[in-house]
C-alpha cells in the first residue's frame with residue numbers, strides 16, 4: 407500500500423460527518439500511527455445540495471456510487487449510509503473490486519455478515535465493522551484481540567442507547583411526580599425531540615436494533631455463526647412507569663439487555679428483552695444515552711465497557727480505529743473466521759430464570775385468581791396495593807422454565823380486565 411491511503415466515504419450524515427471531522431482534526435496523529443496520509447476522494451450522498459453539519463468540499467460529493475467504488479486509486483470504502491439496500495450491494499461491489507471495507511451498518515452485518523466476510527477473505531481484503539455494535543466501545547476488537555484467549559461465558563450489554571435514554575427519562579418523570587401511565591409516551595417524545603429516536607422509532611423501541619447488534623456480538627464472543635432469527639427479541643413498548651417504580655422499590659434497575667450465553671448443553675442462547683438487574687451489576691450505572699457491555703470469561707473473570715454508544719464523534723472513533731487497523735495490516739488473516747463456524751442455538755424457551763410479575767385486577771377476588779398459579783410456583787408476594795382503578799400486586803418467582811411459565815402467563819392474560827406484566831430477572835452466571 408502506498409504512503410497515501412485513499413478513501414471513498416458512502417454517506418455524509420451523522421457518522422460520515424463525524425468521520426470527516428476526525429480525519430481533519432487528527433490527520434497528524436493518524437499519520438504518526440500508520441505512516442500513511444489519509445485522503446478522501448469521494449463522498450457519496452443522496453442530495454449534494456443539502457445543508458450539512460460538516461462541510462464537504464463540493465468536488466468530493468457525488469451521487470454516483472460507481473464513481474466512489476470503481477476509482478482504481480481508492481483503497482478503502484467506508485459504508486456509512488445505513489439500511490440494508492443499497493448499502494449491502496455497494497459493500498459487495500466494493501469487496502469484489504478489491505477494496506477494503508469499513509462499515510457501521512449492523513443491519514447488513516447481522517443479515518449478510520457471513521457472505522460478506524467470506525467474500526472479503528476470497529478477495530484478500532479486509533471488512534471491519536467495530537462501529538456496528540455499541541458505537542465507540544471497542545468491544546469487537548477486544549473480543550478478537552486482547553481477550554481472544556478466553557472462553558467467554560456470558561456477554562451482557564446495553565447496546566441500544568435510545569431505549570436506555572427513554573428508560574432514564576421515564577425514571578426522571580416519575581421522580582418529578584408525573585403520572586406513571588404516561589411516562590413511556592412522554593419519554594419517547596423527548597427522545598425524538600432530542601434527536602435520539604427517529605420519527606419512526608420501531609427499530610429501537612421494538613428491539614430490532616439491539617437484536618442485530620446481539621447477533622454480531624454473540625458471534626464474536628462465542629465463535630459461532632448466530633443467525634439473526636435465532637436471537638429472541640422483545641422491546642420496551644409494553645413497559646409502564648409502574649414497572650420502573652417497582653424496580654426502584656426492589657433496589658433494581660430496568661434495562662433493555664442483550665444477553666448471550668453458552669448453556670451447559672453447549673448450545674448458545676442469544677436474546678434481547680427488558681431485564682431487571684441488581685444494583686451490583688456493572689450495567690446498573692449505564693444511564694441515559696450511553697451503552698455498556700459486561701463480559702464474563704474464564705481468564706479475565708469479568709470486564710465492562712461503558713461509554714457513548716452513538717453520536718457523530720463517538721461512532722467515528724470506532725470507524726477510525728478500523729481504518730488504522732487496515733492501514734497497519736491490509737492483509738486478512740489466513741485462517742478461517744471462527745465467527746462463521748456453524749453451531750447450535752437454543753430458543754429462549756429452554757432457559758430457566760426468575761421473573762417479576764405485576765398483576766392488576768379490578769378487585770381482590772379477581773386478583774386472587776391471578777395469584778393462584780404463582781403461589782403454586784412458590785413466588786414471593788409483596789402486599790397488594792389499591793390503585794385508582796383496581797388492585798395491584800407484585801410477585802417474584804423462583805427460577806422456572808420459560809416455556810412452561812409463558813404458557814401459564816398466557817392463560818392468566820385471558821382473564822377479563824387483568825394486566826399481567828412479566829419482566830425477566832438477570833441470573834447469576
Ligand SMILES: NC(=O)c1ccc[n+]([C@@H]2O[C@H](COP(=O)([O-])OP(=O)(O)OC[C@H]3O[C@@H](n4cnc5c(N)ncnc54)[C@H](OP(=O)(O)O)[C@@H]3O)[C@@H](O)[C@H]2O)c1
Nearest residue numbers: 417418419420421451452453486487488510511716717721
Ligand atoms: N448515528 C449514530 O449515532 C450511529 C451509531 C452507530 C452506528 N450507526 C450506523 O451508521 C450508519 C449511518 O448512520 P447515520 O446516523 O450517519 O445516518 P444518516 O445521518 O441518515 O446519514 C446517512 C447518509 O447516507 C447518505 N445516503 C443514504 N442512502 C443513500 C443512498 N441510497 N445513496 C446515496 N447516499 C445515501 C445520506 O445522504 P444525504 O445526506 O444526501 O441524505 C446521508 O449522508 C448506519 O448504518 C447506522 O446504523 C449510526
